[in-house]
Amino acid sequence: xxxxxxxxxxxxxxxxxxLELRCNYSYGATPYLFWYVQSPGxxxxxxxxxxxxxxxxxxxxxxxxxxxxxQSSFNLRKPSVHWxxxxxxxxxxxxxxxxxNTGKLxxxxxxxxxxxx
Amino acid sequence: xxxxxxxxxHLIKTRGQQATLRCSPISGHTSVYWYQQAxxxxxxxxLWYDEGEERNRGNFPPRFSGRQFPNYSSELNVxxxxxxxxxxxxxxxxxxxxxxxxxxxxxxxxxxVL
Numbered sequence: 047x048x049x050x051x052x053x054x055x056x057x058x059x060x061x062x063x064x065l066e067l068r069c070n071y072s073y074g075a076t077p078y079l080f081w082y083v084q085s086p087g088x089x090x091x092x093x094x095x096x097x098x099x100x101x102x103x104x105x106x107x108x109x110x111x112x113x114x115x116x117q118s119s120f121n122l123r124k125p126s127v128h129w130x131x132x133x134x135x136x137x138x139x140x141x142x143x144x145x146x147n148t149g150k151l152x153x154x155x156x157x158x159x160x161x162x163x
Numbered sequence: 164x165x166x167x168x169x170x171x172x173h174l175i176k177t178r179g180q181q182a183t184l185r186c187s188p189i190s191g192h193t194s195v196y197w198y199q200q201a202x203x204x205x206x207x208x209x210l211w212y213d214e215g216e217e218r219n220r221g222n223f224p225p226r227f228s229g230r231q232f233p234n235y236s237s238e239l240n241v242x243x244x245x246x247x248x249x250x251x252x253x254x255x256x257x258x259x260x261x262x263x264x265x266x267x268x269x270x271x272x273x274x275x276v277l
């Protein structure tokens with residue numbers, strides 16, 4: 047079954063510290079991979095995406111993610127966290143498999159990031 | 164460029180009533196997607212419309228339905244509301260509905276069923 051796992055429900059980091067949010071997926075083929083961020087009461091904003099090519103992807107707000115096929119992972123990183131990064135982060139996969147285009151994104155349960163001053 | 168817009172922002176209904184949620188995609192986008200974000204259940208895919216046709220639906224009962232209009236805006240209807248329908252409903256759009264296209268999300272409609 048297709049699924050996305052974000053092992054960390056809640057993470058707290060100090061402002062200025064580095065950040066890594068984990069994402070593991072289960073999918074029949076190499077999926078399209080996305081990271082979105084959601085601030086309280088808001089919709090989802092796309093941070094970055096992986097379709098093909100270079101496995102290290104750069105996104106907005108200084109975020110990057112690395113696709114590791116062997117580990118079925120797509121972890122999100124930021125070298126120095128700012129207080130404004132406090133939000134909920136979602137990893138998602140979309141299909142490119144032989145079953146056709148379902149249009150569906152499968153989301154992980156999300157990781158809530160708290161930033162300490 | 165205007166993003167995806169949704170209305171209303173908040174909606175309060177009682178059990179058994181019907182709710183109608185609206186979504187306007189980014190200009191030029193033909194595909195609209197609906198997701199439900201319920202507490203404890205995460206983000207669940209509801210429906211996908213493209214070029215006026217329903218292309219796919221998630222694992223939701225038939226009382227969740229919708230349509231897409233010729234201007235590509237979309238409407239989600241939830242009939243016979245139940246308490247567990249309380250959630251944030253997010254609409255997203257993409258350019259053509261092609262495989263792997265980025266979906267751009269609106270701010271959502273928060274539905275509360277009493």
